[in-house]
Amino acid sequence: MTAQAQRFREFRMPDVGEGLTEAEILKWYVAVGDTVTDGQVICEVETAKAAVELPIPYDGVVSEIRFDEGTTVDVGTPIIVVDAGAGTREGDPPAAEPAPAAPAAPAAEEQKPPVKREAVLVGYGVAPSSTTRRPRKPAAAAPVNGTPAAPAAAAPAAVPAPATAPAPAPASAPAPRSAERPLAKPPVRKLAKELGIDLATVVPTGPNGVVTRDDIRAAAAPPASLPSAPAQAASGAAPAFAPGERETRIPIKGVRKATAQAMVASAFTAPHVTEFVTFDITRTMKLVQELKEDRAFTGLKVSPLLLVAKALLVAIRRHPQVNSAWDEAAQEIVHKSYVNLGIAAATPRGLIVPNIKDAQDKTLPELASALGELVATAREGKTSPADMQSGTVTITNVGVFGVDTGTPILNPGESAILAFGAVKLQPWVHKGKVKPRHVTTLALSFDHRLVDGELGSKVLADVAAILEQPKRLITWA
Template sequence: MEDDGHVLEFRLPDLGEGLTEAEVVSWSVAVGDDIELNQTIAEVETAKAVVALPSPFAGRVEELLVEPGETVEVGASLIRVRIASPPSAVAADQTEAETAAAPSPGPDTADGNGRRSVLVGYGPEGEAETRRRRPAPEARAAATPAARKLAKELGIDLWFVAGSGPNGAVTVDDVRGAVPVSPPRPSAPRTDLAPATSTAPSESDQNAGVIRPSVREERVPVGGIRKRTAAAMSASARTIPQASAFVALDCTASMELLDHLRTTKSFAGLTLTPLALVAKATLAAIAEFPAVNAHWDEANQQIVTKHYVNLGIAVATARGLLVPNLKEAQTLGLRDLCREIGWLAETARSGSATPADLRGGTFTITNVGVFGVDAAVPLVNPGEAAILCLGSIRRRPWVFRDELAVRWVTTLGVSFDHRMIDGELAARFLTTTAGLLEDPLTLLSR
């Protein structure tokens, strides 16, 4: 931040985790707005998460220096704010804000008074870091400040307005287009579309309730999480020699166990899903075959086997695929796994997952079964050795105790880095995981 008379500049702070840039998703303020200390002024998206930026001082917004959709480097100027007090009165506050925004070793860093370092300033004194995080803040639809103001005046809910701006942000024109208007008279045809793209609905379409698209093509700039995902997957396909293996299994006993556990007091209030049981079985199999929990160190030409598991859970969100991970997952029981998986999925979908949640994964599970897919071949995340894929769980004919019966059946698949994992190891790991799901009572003692 730089002092220009009574006008101060707020620069993009260091968001930690080695991140050097961020994309401005939306502004929460507009020129002329009066803002308060620590009021959220913007949301920026890094390679890891969406982060809300609080203002380090109070004043009136003079100028927004970056448009939504632009990617800026750490240290770049974002906004100018005119303060009411002389610059000398806020100099100490600026210094403290800049110091707090500087890189820190990690989310658990604390000062001598036991206060945790946050983006600007410090959290409450004595606040202990716990595995269960605070509830995610209410999500907001991405929109330009002018569009947000107009929508408020017109009483329009931005969640129900399709955005045409960068990264789907709602613009003023989008808001105006959402206002009900009288249909145009036949004598005033639209001139902004070529004849081939005319969208006037026919009488049969109107009767059938058919909605025709207003344009034939749509171009969306690639940015944010989609851009980073594309880069990671390209690197995965380009640098990792990958192979896959699959096994079909009878998971009826697992489904019956889940039904029983849902009725117990220990799991009351929790959403117990097959994914939690699969995660527990995967962790048990990793303990038996730790070589699948490793990464290839290209610089030192070493295979690094990790004796802890940061278990990644792939989550589909409106902004793209995120893979938050459970730190030290090998220490968690089934109940804790159930709770933490639900919590990570919630924070990822709400956009409140932190960079710390999204980095440092050692092994990943992806669940394509929730989309009705029986099997898939996922790409290994760079920095990991393997990824397990859970397919849909369906009732199917199965030979059980030498007789044909209808059982709950699913398919497990594993993609692996063939530099570190050969076919035998992958097969043993996969069949061990499947065996634990076929006889899940053996998991309860682990």
């Protein structure tokens, strides 16, 4: 019984984040009968925080896949079974014990190059070097529970030449394209799944044969509708309806499910108060243009959002009580000396809020660099669960959508969230005369258990005052 348990190894759904309870299987990269090696990626899963590729931690032959693609599985549940004693039949001595004669398959195994373990980057997958992993052995040479695995051997049969010619050495014979897993980042795989595109049929144009978003969109849309397809595919907001179809249903899972649960919990736990201020932001807009020409910001993106973030950090330094948390279990208010500044980011997988750790200590160029990296990482789907945890205050930039303002809902555990509205050229009284000025509106929502009206008003007024007179970034800091 012990030898049997050692031979058939169950791989359980891991907690790829911190405290996550489930994950959806997006794609299997292996099938029953396939040979797998320690460190090989076997599937892609999506949690409430990121898309992740999972490596198998041992060698063997896949004997069972317990869940289909699209299934949501609890953490700790076995999802695949691997025969770690492949090459031996029922009743044979375990692989760990001495055997009278070594069969041909193990002899070939002794000559294989060592498999290099590659670190898996949450939401991104293995490093590019992992694409050079050893080709899988033919399924016919790998019995499962004592019987040859015929289904996996059927795939190469579509290529006539190898079926009749002697098999060349594995090192010199590249596998057919249909036998290799197409190279693509998790967000691209997600987009392909949403559009119903088989990655194996897409012609890659990216570096080293990587399938890009543009490749998926080109494969999904006919030439006549190609210009409008990318916007629909990227946003996911325009579902495709079949002729005569009146409605479509989308499962609530992954990031959208987690966001919904968090927002409901926040709205019905923390008493929200939202205040607004409209002001002249012209001087800040001029400063943005000047900073773009400054050598200290070479290679960095300078935007109004950068100065809004810096203004909020200065306001928090002047009023540190706003940077707090409510500990219900301990019945305590926790004041924090650090600011993990969250930036709400819209991605194809839904809204996520990664945060810049210890933002209060960063210079303006450092803050610009961190902000640029955060946004780029989120858009590429590489944001790790750790980057979305322990936030204290958040900024949501609704102005990029042309929206004047809103009443944002707090992220659970945070004390405040600032909405930055659209900057518009409007008539404004300036130095006693009506002139066209750049005007915007800020909205600050806060937890009224932690922040009373006076404190919230002072913080919001300070942010507006700094952006109206950016020199206060120096005098108040």
